[in-house]
Amino acid sequence: MRSRPTLYEILGVQQSASLPELQSAYRREVNLLESMRGSKSAQEFNDRTQLLRVALNTLSDPVTRLSYDAKLSAGSRPAQSPAATRAVATRAVGASSEVRADALSLRADALALRADAMLVRAGLDGPAATTAHGVASAALTAVKTFTRALGLLFLVAMVAFWITRCVAGDPAARRAAVETKANEQTALQEYYQTYGVRPASMAELELLEAERKRRDNQGRQVDHDRDKQEREARLFEEESRRLGREVSEQLRRDEEQARYEAERERQQKQFEQHAKEEAEQRRIEMERQQWRETLRH
Helix, strand or coil: CCCCCHHHHHHCCCCCCCHHHHCCCHHHHHHHHCHHHHHHHHHHHHHHHHHHHHHHHHHCCHHHHHHHHHHHHHHCCCCCCCHHHHHHHHHHHHHHHHHHHHHHHHHHHHHHHHHHHHHHHHHHCCHHHHHHHHHHHHHHHHHHHHHHHHHHHHHHHHHHHHHHHHHHHHHHHHHHHHHHHHHHHHHHHHHHHHHHCCCHHHHHHHHHHHHHHHHHHHHHHHHHHHHHHHHHHHHHHHHHHHHHHHHHHHHHHHHHHHHHHHHHHHHHHHHHHHHHHHHHHHHHHHHHHHHHHHCCC
């Protein structure tokens, strides 16, 4: 059966540790526990924190520490090295139900030690002190018995809970499976109402959906190619019309230029002919004038 760790083992120090060493060990263990918080449940974290706090509060008070050391000596618990105490503390962190039981039991021990310290500090002695001490011890023994029984019941309840969960399965997983099945049925029905085809399973639905998308993509590609051909045909027709207009305009300009040149050449010929006629007329007139002069003489 597992032996319960001592308060020194919980803090990971030797029994001769000083108060600063106890406080330093407490801070070290708290920081270590904080770093492991993500891997532990809230209950386990709280139980381990309470164990560390009970250990520090009990060992920080000289009177309660003296009583606790006397109790350890009476129990003849062998001293352990710091490495061994840290190993025990680490094992204690690993089991949440055992840590909770230790926390409850150690809390009862701490209450008993504090009651003894209060009697010592009050200076009670004689029969009255003995009677008061006996009554307090009896009450605290009853409390310890109750807390240990409560811890045992808690451990049994945890074991029963995990056994039931393992046998019945995870409710969250079952609920997730039911929701997944319902979603699949809804998707199959929606596909049937949309496309008129009832798939037998989600795998068949995915195949049908992939085939439908392939056909849609193929149809879109055909439409794209047809639109491209129509655009190219329109562009070719427009380009042909533009070239035809340019050729017609060039022919018109060439015809006008030819008419202009012909008219200019005609006018030039007329001018030359008229000049020749005038020159001939002046020659004839001069000859006539010469003949007249000759006849007169």
